[in-house]
Amino acid sequence: MTKNITYKPCDLVIYGALGDLSKRKLLISLYRLEKHNLLEPDTRIIGVDRLEETSDSFVEIAHKSLQAFLNNVIDDEIWQRFSKRLSYLKIDLTQPEQYKQLHTVVDVEKRVMVNYFAVAPFLFKNICQGLHDCGVLTAESRMVMEKPIGHDLKSSKEINDAVADVFHEDQVYRIDHYLGKETVLNLLALRFANSIFTTNWNHNTIDHIQITVGEDIGIEGRWEYFDKTGQLRDMLQNHLLQILTFVAMEPPADLSAESIHMEKIKVLKALRPITVRNVEEKTVRGQYTAGFIKGKSVPGYLEEEGANTESTAETFVAIRVDIDNWRWAGVPFYMRTGKRTPNKRTEIVVNFKQLPHNIFKDSFHELPANKLVIHLQPNEGVDVMMLNKVPGIDGNIKLQQTKLDLSFSETFKKNRIFGGYEKLILEALRGNPTLFLSREEIEQAWTWVDSIQDAWQHNHTPPKPYPAGSWGPVASVALLARDGRAWEE
Numbered sequence: 001m002t003k004n005i006t007y008k009p010c011d012l013v014i015y016g017a018l019g020d021l022s023k024r025k026l027l028i029s030l031y032r033l034e035k036h037n038l039l040e041p042d043t044r045i046i047g048v049d050r051l052e053e054t055s056d057s058f059v060e061i062a063h064k065s066l067q068a069f070l071n072n073v074i075d076d077e078i079w080q081r082f083s084k085r086l087s088y089l090k091i092d093l094t095q096p097e098q099y100k101q102l103h104t105v106v107d108v109e110k111r112v113m114v115n116y117f118a119v120a121p122f123l124f125k126n127i128c129q130g131l132h133d134c135g136v137l138t139a140e141s142r143m144v145m146e147k148p149i150g151h152d153l154k155s156s157k158e159i160n161d162a163v164a165d166v167f168h169e170d171q172v173y174r175i176d177h178y179l180g181k182e183t184v185l186n187l188l189a190l191r192f193a194n195s196i197f198t199t200n201w202n203h204n205t206i207d208h209i210q211i212t213v214g215e216d217i218g219i220e221g222r223w224e225y226f227d228k229t230g231q232l233r234d235m236l237q238n239h240l241l242q243i244l245t246f247v248a249m250e251p252p253a254d255l256s257a258e259s260i261h262m263e264k265i266k267v268l269k270a271l272r273p274i275t276v277r278n279v280e281e282k283t284v285r286g287q288y289t290a291g292f293i294k295g296k297s298v299p300g301y302l303e304e305e306g307a308n309t310e311s312t313a314e315t316f317v318a319i320r321v322d323i324d325n326w327r328w329a330g331v332p333f334y335m336r337t338g339k340r341t342p343n344k345r346t347e348i349v350v351n352f353k354q355l356p357h358n359i360f361k362d363s364f365h366e367l368p369a370n371k372l373v374i375h376l377q378p379n380e381g382v383d384v385m386m387l388n389k390v391p392g393i394d395g396n397i398k399l400q401q402t403k404l405d406l407s408f409s410e411t412f413k414k415n416r417i418f419g420g421y422e423k424l425i426l427e428a429l430r431g432n433p434t435l436f437l438s439r440e441e442i443e444q445a446w447t448w449v450d451s452i453q454d455a456w457q458h459n460h461t462p463p464k465p466y467p468a469g470s471w472g473p474v475a476s477v478a479l480l481a482r483d484g485r486a487w488e489e
């Protein structure tokens with residue numbers, strides 16, 4: 001999928017460089033790219049934020065972030081190389097006249113300006129206008145926009161319009177870092193390069209599909225952002241729906257961005273709307289209370305730093321999704337995502353149908369159906385649960401459930417698994433838009449999610465409490481139990 005696009009040196013400007021995303025993910029990923037010699041020698045990284053920092057103190061902040069989040073020793077030689085790329089500018093992004101400072105650091109003659117918007121979406125319009133008015137942009141410049149784009153369809157359209165006033169669509173890179181994860185991309189290979197799956201990927205053979213994205217962390221000091229957003233908008237509108245489109249889409253004609261976008265949009269359009277009529281039956285909202293994660297006590301959502309104790313924001317969502325098209329008729333997709341689950345786990349479980357007749361009653365009263373489990377993180381890999389005969393000569397055929405286990409780290413020992421941000425930052429620097437989202441996809445996803453959000457609001461559906469360290473409220477179990485099914489545990 002990676003085309004050989006000439007990779008010119010860049011001025012990567014990170015707006016919101018002192019924020020959580022920048023410190024926890026972007027700077028770490030950039031350091032890792034440096035380690036693997038994937039940054040052009042002349043590429044520069046310019047941090048922009050509103051605090052009174054200098055380039056030297058920004059370098060120290062970057063070093064501290066690496067110490068905290070790299071999960072590895074900082075190599076001195078790599079750090080020396082990396083830190084020389086860094087500089088800092090204090091700009092209040094709401095103040096148009098302050099943008100002209102960019103001219104002092106950005107060199108559009110020598111380098112491509114790549115503008116990374118790592119700030120809350122309400123600032124996107126200001127940045128676009130500020131960049132345009134100060135005259136620093138060229139036809140080569142790019143912008144990378146973080147999710148969620150807006151908090152509903154209307155605000156998303158406003159942002160996309162403001163961006164379109166300044167950037168041409170092919171300069172816009174809408175990022176969803178899940179699309180940079182190896183295992184999400186591997187869905188394309190699994191589905192469209194293996195005939196055993198290609199021919200069995202529909203309502204004839206599949207009973208239902210589960211998508212789970214659980215995080216053991218809470219909101220990590222991001223109360224202000226998270227409380228206005230909630231788990232439906234923070235995770236499901238983007239990451240989970242993206243995974244769903246990769247699982248459910250028709251085979252694209254080729255691997256071009258246009259072909260893939262087109263197929264994903266068709267899936268999003270076929271999602272059966274959830275409205276006031278069926279929202280209580282199809283969705284579960286939860287909010288974590290105090291509990292234990294890996295033996296350590298952790299506070300509840302309403303006790304987090306900066307919390308407003310009246311908040312009804314959801315930190316957990318479970319949903320039954322139906323896709324109204326030929327392939328998926330009668331096959332529910334169950335999705336759940338939450339903060340403070342017992343561990344970090346992102347996986348897709350494809351549950352195949354039970355066979356119509358059982359000739360192995362001595363082993364199983366009911367034959368367990370086959371399952372394909374795709375582990376997206378951690379421990380990337382694919383398992384197939386199947387039945388085999390236990391070896392023996394006692395005359396009986398005894399079956400046992402066994403696992404065909406393909407661990408990526410074992411199988412591809414020599415290949416490093418790059419993180420989502422590493423891959424996507426590199427693609428943005430290279431100028432390859434294939435793994436980024438189109439405007440239409442995002443707006444279609446908002447249309448579906450807005451209907452759920454409106455229905456919750458209309459019904460005043462409060463979040464159900466669940467203790468930190470559990471897989472959400474009991475109602476989430478009931479969501480599947482009603483259909484005679486259970487979550488994969």
Ligand SMILES: NC(=O)C1=CN([C@@H]2O[C@H](COP(=O)(O)OP(=O)(O)OC[C@H]3O[C@@H](n4cnc5c(N)ncnc54)[C@H](OP(=O)(O)O)[C@@H]3O)[C@@H](O)[C@H]2O)C=CC1
Pocket residue numbers: 015016017018019020021022024025048049050091092093094117118119120121123146147148222225
């Ligand atoms: N954190 C994450 O894991 C992820 C975040 N995102 C998205 O990335 C974006 C940023 O998130 P996150 O890093 O968590 O947010 P943060 O609030 O931690 O970071 C935003 C940064 O922008 C700064 N800022 C705010 N207002 C201005 C201003 N007027 N001028 C200059 N700087 C300003 C903030 O400063 P101050 O602290 O003073 O307000 C802060 O340093 C959001 O859109 C989020 O949805 C997407 C995926 C993952």
Ligand SMILES: O=C1O[C@H](COP(=O)(O)O)[C@@H](O)[C@H](O)[C@H]1O
Pocket residue numbers: 177215234235420
């Ligand atoms: O976009 C977001 O993603 C992270 C989870 O990302 P992962 O790669 O660690 O799975 C989540 O913590 C954050 O709330 C959300 O904004």
